Amino acid sequence: MTDVPADRNWAGNVHYRAARRHAPTTVDELRRLVTGARRVRALGTGHTFNRLGDTTGDLVSTAGLPPTVELDRERGTVTVAAGLRHGDLATRLHADGYALANLASLPHISVAGAVATATHGSGRANGNLATAVAGLELVTADGDLITLDRTDRRFAGAVVGLGALGVVTRLTLDVVPTFDIRQYVRLGLPRAALDTALDAAYSVSVFTGWRSSSRFDQVWLKQHADQPPPSADWLDTTAADTPRHPVPGMPARNCTAQLGEPGPWHERLPHFRLGFTPSSGDELQSEWHLPREAAGAALAALDPAAERIAAVLQVCELRTVAADELWLSPNHGRDTLAVHFTWIGDAAAVAPVLAEVEERLAPFAPRPHWGKLFTADPTASYPRYDDFLALLGEFDPAGKFRTDELDRWFPR
Known part of the structure; x- marks a missing residue:
């Protein structure tokens, strides 16, 4: 296990308060870490401008996990490691003749971080990057490794999960022919x-x-x-x-x-x-x-x-x-x-x-945008707010993945 060198976000306006920082290299190592932690948060590429990703407990980067890129041509999907940057994934997809339908303005951001905050790109007919997700694998508060897909009743609540339900390790994304x-x-x-x-x-x-x-x-x-x-x-x-x-x-x-x-x-x-x-x-x-x-x-x-x-x-x-x-x-x-x-x-x-x-x-x-600066209540216009509150209770009743920002937005 190696320490994550970053002690602040990309913009430098948030200095992380974590007591410990980790970069596990296997999923089993990550599961043990999560099981033993009182508070833990996943760290992506640090392109969040508020304290959503901050914790006084353990800060975990998934960038050291195996850089999975598994293309399923029959299903039209690719399964990727959560810590991969979109730009690195895109290069490999294009070489194999495939593409994502949409990308954000920055290719530098991690796949899991962009999905968790509904980061989006542009286009009248283009959904945000999270809409490409067909499945996700995550480590839950008790260290279990679970997979959710579009057949699961919880899926639509878990995709844009703000890191509040667990540490995402892999995602399966829809792909299209390259263009x-x-x-x-x-x-x-x-x-x-x-x-x-x-x-x-x-x-x-x-x-x-x-x-x-x-x-x-x-x-x-x-x-x-x-x-x-x-x-x-x-x-x-x-x-x-x-x-x-x-x-x-x-x-x-x-x-x-x-x-x-x-x-x-x-x-x-x-x-x-x-x-x-x-x-x-x-x-x-x-x-x-x-x-x-x-x-x-x-x-x-x-x-x-x-x-x-x-x-x-x-x-x-x-x-x-x-x-x-x-x-x-x-x-x-x-x-x-x-x-x-x-x-x-x-x-x-x-x-x-x-x-x-x-x-x-x-x-x-x-x-x-969940990852940027704002002060007003962000939840008032979400019809499924109460459903997400219930999902939080189901996945993380003890608040292991919570932060000050999440407690403010989703009080227990």
Whole structure:
């Protein structure tokens, strides 16, 4: 057993309080560790901006477990180790002629961490990454190793489990035949054209610095390589003639290839390349998921705060995510507009603006991303909240996997 070197999250705003950190190399070792621990939490790649993954007990990384990638061509699935990064899995899948239907903007994040928090990517018809899960294996509080699949009544509650039900060791994911994508960046999208733009390609991201009341700064269109490119005057925008980074001033070489150059899905659907630091690094993040039909009204509600938002903002990204039936998915039961804020790395300056954004979005039943910064109650608009509470009681009655954040969101 080796110690996990990380003592803080990726952004550096959370210093882990764990008394001990572990990286077991076998599932049996992990089971013994969980059985003997009073409090334990699984650690992914640390791309969580709140204390969801923090504990005063034992912090466990699954990155040292065998890096399973088992492709089942007949069933159209792949079974993978929980600690694998999406970018590493994607490379191996593509080499075998397969793909995941969707990826997040960062290929650096672990498969299990992205699934547990319903991290999502973009696309009108694309569900978040957790919707690809066909089965999962986890170590429960008493050290048992169990498997759940779509035939199990508990499955839809356990997939987006926030690490609260056990330590996930492997996941089985749906796959599709590999495909190529072209990525185009367009500049100066009129605000009135947002809805049309969000439906214009396989995956779409719209970026704004909240410095203009009439236009968004950039639109990233990720479309199948055999589709025609956007017209020269597409939605009254202009084509970027050089590669762009979504954060002003950051080097475009960190980003996936643009300008319509075709490439495999895993080298275009993420915004950032696996070998480079994602985004800016020195940042905080918040994100709220809103009903898609409320997009215009919700953005208008934020407009009076635009100057205050812009003062502490690096970039805001707007994306769509398709509805699903996973109990704690922010996209449960409704097509979604995700409004993502990459803030500067000054928590004191960001805090009052974050609170104002929450207040202004409150009428639209927002669901915050579980792994990002927020202060309001995240559970109010989840129809299966009580069912998940019952699942917590069934899987972890003594609270072995609980954290301060989970106790706040799901009080016993």
